Amino acid sequence: MIKKELKSNIKSFIICLVLLISVFLLVYLIYPFVITDENMATMNELLQAFPEEVLKAFNMDLASIDTAYGWLKSEGFMFVLLGIGIFSSILGINIVFKEEQDKTIEYLASLPIKRSKIMTKKIFVSVFYIISLIWIFTLFNFIALLISCEFNQKEFFLLSLSPLLIGLPFFFFNLFISTLVKRDKKVLGLSLGLVFIFYIVSMLSEISDKVEFLKYFSLYTLADTRNIIANCEINIWCILISIISSVIFASLSYIFYNKKELL
Amino acid sequence: MSSVIELKHLKKYYGESRGIEDVSLSIEEGTIYGFIGPNGAGKSTTIRTMMGLINKTDGEIFLFGKPFDKDDLEIKEKTGYLPSEVNLYADLTIKEIFDYHEEFYKKDLKPRRNELVQLLKIDESKKINDLSLGNLKKVGIVLALMHSPKLLILDEPTSGLDPIMQITLHDILLKEKQKGTTILYSSHILNEISNLCDIVGFIKDGQMIKEDTMDNIKKNYFTYLKISSKDIEKIKEELGLKVIKEDDNTTTFINNLDPNTVINKLAKYNIDNLLIEEVSLEDLFINYYM
Incomplete structure (x- = not known):
């Protein structure tokens, strides 16, 4: 079953990996040509015109984009987090639910396998793909940065861990949602919508102290990227909340899936 | 078993x-x-x-x-x-x-x-x-x-x-x-x-x-009884069965009587044609549901 699940989901994994690597490869390739002293001066002038809040939202108050690593820390990682969030959410909503949508569950449920085992095997494959995506991408960035510029390796590896802190909660949250809903194709749209809402809420919470409380309403807060860039450390609470929320959503998924009407 | x-x-x-x-x-x-x-x-x-x-x-x-x-x-x-x-x-x-x-x-x-x-x-x-x-x-x-x-x-x-x-x-x-x-x-x-x-x-x-x-x-359910006779109105009264079809000279009944009873009841009438047909499961089904 695991082999079949790996095969069924490899397409979305490759698409996401190629997309992320392509964007970053493009940046690594063009950066040496674009970032000249003259261009940087113009860029800095342009950035000064932006309100501080906007720069904060993209971590550009903490990192200068005069190197590829600087871009990676600011805009680059925002893109990565969004990408991993989308990939994890799609996996979470689809991995079990697609069997119901395609009605293949009628066949799968007739086989001598417990529902909980179906869930376990599907979770295993999904987590494998999420971790693989993050680590292949990290490896790619590491090699590219070694070639391109100097960078803080500890900070880089901590940053590379941050997508996992949001990827797993996004996956398990969506898995849980999928055990609650009936066959309805709108669910995927809702799930992706939630990723963007969390993303925007997280950005808004960075803009002003008045709306800082919004960070408690977004899974993206768990990525803790500002803290990593500013202090080269991950807040232990972000790790704990990420693990605890994943465990809670995973447990609820098992409970609800076991009782769910599959057709 | x-x-x-x-x-x-x-x-x-x-x-x-x-x-x-x-x-x-x-x-x-x-x-x-x-x-x-x-x-x-x-x-x-x-x-x-x-x-x-x-x-x-x-x-x-x-x-x-x-x-x-x-x-x-x-x-x-x-x-x-x-x-x-x-x-x-x-x-x-x-x-x-x-x-x-x-x-x-x-x-x-x-x-x-x-x-x-x-x-x-x-x-x-x-x-x-x-x-x-x-x-x-x-x-x-x-x-x-x-x-x-x-x-x-x-x-x-x-x-x-x-x-x-x-x-x-x-x-x-x-x-x-x-x-x-x-x-x-x-x-x-x-x-x-x-x-x-x-x-x-x-x-x-x-x-x-x-x-x-x-x-x-x-075996046990009903048959179709098809009768052609000038005395058909009297026969309908005598048998008391449900008529499901009537064309020019043949009347079709849903019959749940056993064959001997049917023959005894019809003996006194002038019958041109008599046919007892076994019902198909299809018809049995329609009788249940329609």
């Missing part, structure tokens, strides 16, 4: 709407049980409840004498299921889906798989996505049978199959019966039930309304 399937007052509601109201039946080992009803009567709901795909609202299900548990792997290993609509993984080939199926069973399924593939003339290299409805059904039949189950649950098994394949399937099922396999055969095609099943249960509006052996259904 012990009951392989036993349903007691099974009820299923989807919120406010009825799936099944009260279904009770008992199927003994080695029996082919015809489960008949029009669309929406509750056949598929009953089957899906037995397969653990949906949760019952009330009642009891016993399979192989054990209270129903959707995670009982021993029972699942002994059960083969063919849904009315076969939905399989579109990106796999037939060979891949058969290999996948084999992974779930502890025994060697290859010999039976090859036998069925030959009987049903299946090309394993084809992709599921490219299959016609009939070919998909054939793949579903192999999946239901290749692990040699002791209980077969078939929901509209011949829909989409050409007549030759229908005959092949029936031959396969009769051989399964000889081996002692119990078969629940759900259908609205009555002729195939009459040729295959030992017992027939009728379901209407979510309730079992009749269950009988196939022989009794054929």
